[in-house]
Every structure is written in C-alpha cells, then in structure tokens.
Amino acid sequence: MSRKHRHVIEDETEVDMTPMLDIVFIMLIFFIVTTSFIKESGIEINRPNDNQSEAPPNPTSPIVIRISDTGDVSIGPSLIEVAQVEARVSAALSKKPKAAVIVMTSESARTGIVVGVVDAVKKAGIAQVTVTKMKKK
Numbered sequence: 001m002s003r004k005h006r007h008v009i010e011d012e013t014e015v016d017m018t019p020m021l022d023i024v025f026i027m028l029i030f031f032i033v034t035t036s037f038i039k040e041s042g043i044e045i046n047r048p049n050d051n052q053s054e055a056p057p058n059p060t061s062p063i064v065i066r067i068s069d070t071g072d073v074s075i076g077p078s079l080i081e082v083a084q085v086e087a088r089v090s091a092a093l094s095k096k097p098k099a100a101v102i103v104m105t106s107e108s109a110r111t112g113i114v115v116g117v118v119d120a121v122k123k124a125g126i127a128q129v130t131v132t133k134m135k136k137k
Contacts, residue, residue: 061096061099062099062100062101062102063075063089063092063093063096063099063100063101063102064076064101064102064104065085065089065101065102065103065104065117065121066104066105066134067103067104067105067106067109067113067114067117068106068109068134069106069107069108069109071109071110071113073085073113073117075088075089075092082113082116082117082120083120085116085117085120085121085124086120086121086123086124087124089101089120089121089124089125089126090124090125093124093125093126100126100128100130101121101126101129101130102129102130102131102132103117103118103121103129103130103131103132104132104133104134105131105132105133105134106133106134107133107134114131118131
C-alpha cells in the first residue's frame with residue numbers, strides 16, 4: 001500500500017498596503033498645506049487685576065457706568081437699559097465734552113452686557129473706554 005502524500009497548497013493572498021498609505025499621507029499633506037487659519041476678529045478687553053481696581057485720576061469728573069453682578073446697568077443713581085447707554089453718554093458729553101468714561105463692572109457680570117455697554121459708549125463718540133472692576137463692599 002502506498003501512501004500518497006497530498007500536499008495542500010493554501011492560497012495565501014496578501015494585500016499590499018503601501019500604495020494606500022502613500023495616498024493617505026499625500027492627502028494629509030494636501031490638507032495641511034491648503035488649510036487656512038483665520039484669526040477671529042473681536043473686541044479685546046483687558047480685564048483689570050486687583051491692583052487696577054481704582055479709577056484713574058482725571059481732571060474733569062468722569063462718566064461712571066456701573067454694571068452689577070445681576071446685570072443692572074446704572075449711570076449715577078438711576079438704573080438704565082443697555083439700549084439707553086448711548087443716549088445718556090451723549091447727553092453727558094454735551095455738558096462735559098472732555099469727560100472720560102469708566103465702566104465699573106462686577107467680576108460675575110455677563111460679558112455680553114459689558115461688551116454691549118462698551119459698544120454703546122463708543123457709538124456715543126468716546127474712543128477710549130476704561131473698564132475696571134468694582135470694589136467689594
């Protein structure tokens with residue numbers, strides 16, 4: 001009896017990954033080169049630290065706008081809306097044309113309200129607005 005050896009030949013197929021990796025790296029380089037980075041434009045407010053909490057001295061009395069932590073905006077003793085800031089500052093500038101504007105804000109005041117007040121003051125004709133932190137009572 002003769003034994004015949006059967007040789008089983010397995011068909012091993014391999015996929016060459018080199019071309020696919022080349023394409024992936026070429027696409028990666030393409031996207032890196034063609035990506036444009038845009039600096040978002042916006043308003044830059046330098047929040048004061050504890051050393052700058054007092055208003056700067058000014059020969060004429062400044063127009064002081066206070067923003068509380070609850071979002072209440074006041075000029076002097078009266079509470080106003082953010083929409084009224086421009087008109088009030090314009091009226092005050094007609095009496096004191098060289099007056100500075102100081103926005104005193106609470107640390108926890110919403111940034112949107114602070115930006116709205118600063119924008120309204122700039123629309124009223126003040127180029128330089130000082131933003132300071134309110135002293136805690």
